[in-house]
Amino acid sequence: MGDENRTAAEATARHIEDLILEGSLRPGDPLLAERELALRLEVSRPTLRQGLKLLEQRGLLVADPGGGRRVAPLATSFTDPLVALMASRVEVVEDYLELRATLEGMAAGLAARRASDLDRETLAGCMRRIEAAHDAADPRAEAEADVDLHVALYEASHNVVLLQIMRALSGMLRRGVFHNRDKLYARAEVREVLRRQHRAIHDGVMARDPLAASAAAEAHMRYTRQALAEIAAAEARLDVSLRRIEGGSLTPR
Numbered sequence: 329m330g331d332e333n334r335t336a337a338e339a340t341a342r343h344i345e346d347l348i349l350e351g352s353l354r355p356g357d358p359l360l361a362e363r364e365l366a367l368r369l370e371v372s373r374p375t376l377r378q379g380l381k382l383l384e385q386r387g388l389l390v391a392d393p394g395g396g397r398r399v400a401p402l403a404t405s406f407t408d409p410l411v412a413l414m415a416s417r418v419e420v421v422e423d424y425l426e427l428r429a430t431l432e433g434m435a436a437g438l439a440a441r442r443a444s445d446l447d448r449e450t451l452a453g454c455m456r457r458i459e460a461a462h463d464a465a466d467p468r469a470e471a472e473a474d475v476d477l478h479v480a481l482y483e484a485s486h487n488v489v490l491l492q493i494m495r496a497l498s499g500m501l502r503r504g505v506f507h508n509r510d511k512l513y514a515r516a517e518v519r520e521v522l523r524r525q526h527r528a529i530h531d532g533v534m535a536r537d538p539l540a541a542s543a544a545a546e547a548h549m550r551y552t553r554q555a556l557a558e559i560a561a562a563e564a565r566l567d568v569s570l571r572r573i574e575g576g577s578l579t580p581r
Contacts, residue, residue: 336375337378340369340371340378341379341386344388345383355399355495356399359380359396359397359399362376380397387400388400425553425556428497430546432545432546433543435482435487436532436538437538437541439484439485440535440538440541442484442485443484443486443533447480448533450483451534454477455477455526457469457473457476458473458477458523458526461473462519462523468510468513471509471513474509474526475509477529479498481529481533481545512559515555521551522552525544525547
């Protein structure tokens, strides 16, 4: 590859890298076909192919089974075995929720200051989905809209590091790594509190009030910690009751 071609390919790769970093291209997103992609980027197809190859070598793009390429599954979760170890310890789950409270408050405050009109419409759309799922008594759909609303907050913060870290954490949240959201949304009274809290976060951002948005996000996480602790305590009491009935599974009952 000549110096000129290498420079053009690097510039093409850098442009796509920037889109991935800022969150415009998301993990798993398919790229356009080469012909259209070259036209959009205003480069030749050989230059495009060289740039795409560089990104594949860096692990940012992967081949699509159906042909073409897509963004690699980046920062969708932390896969280190240490994560599974941490998630198995109650005290570490508390630390996770404590961290979430701080970062959620930061994200909401930044979103209130920085959100664009498009960001605000995305956030409003998530809130409408939460309301619709709540009215339909569909806890699974409400839980999914919950996560999407928080991701919309991270995007609206326009802090790239915060966005990428929190996208990874939200990936774990969807998979129930640190706690089981289904247990929260299985309780109608908890769902009602969560709906009101999400509305308060949404309203703070829409009012461009960083203090209100941040306070609402932190209060939401404090409540989540409390509700999860109460659910865990109730489950522990039930386990003891069952063991008593069964004689600890060590008697011929």
